[in-house]
Amino acid sequence: MSCPVCGKPADPKYRPFCSKRCADVDLARWLNGSYVIPGTETDDEIPSVPTGDDTQH
Numbered sequence: 633m634s635c636p637v638c639g640k641p642a643d644p645k646y647r648p649f650c651s652k653r654c655a656d657v658d659l660a661r662w663l664n665g666s667y668v669i670p671g672t673e674t675d676d677e678i679p680s681v682p683t684g685d686d687t688q689h
Contacts, residue, residue: 633642635650637657642648649655661667 633648634640635642635654636648637654638650640650640654643650646652646655649658
């Protein structure tokens with residue numbers, strides 16, 4: 633198995649990565665949103681914009 637970040641042989645200690653550096657690079661990609669699943673937004677995901685009609689009395 634090769635490291636998914638750099639392609640070098642995987643180290644069992646950091647499996648599936650070859651080093652701590654590549655594991656950290658992968659984690660950083662997850663945390664900054666580089667890995668995304670393509671799709672469409674649903675009504676639940678689209679933020680609502682106040683129209684002024686929603687005032688409470």
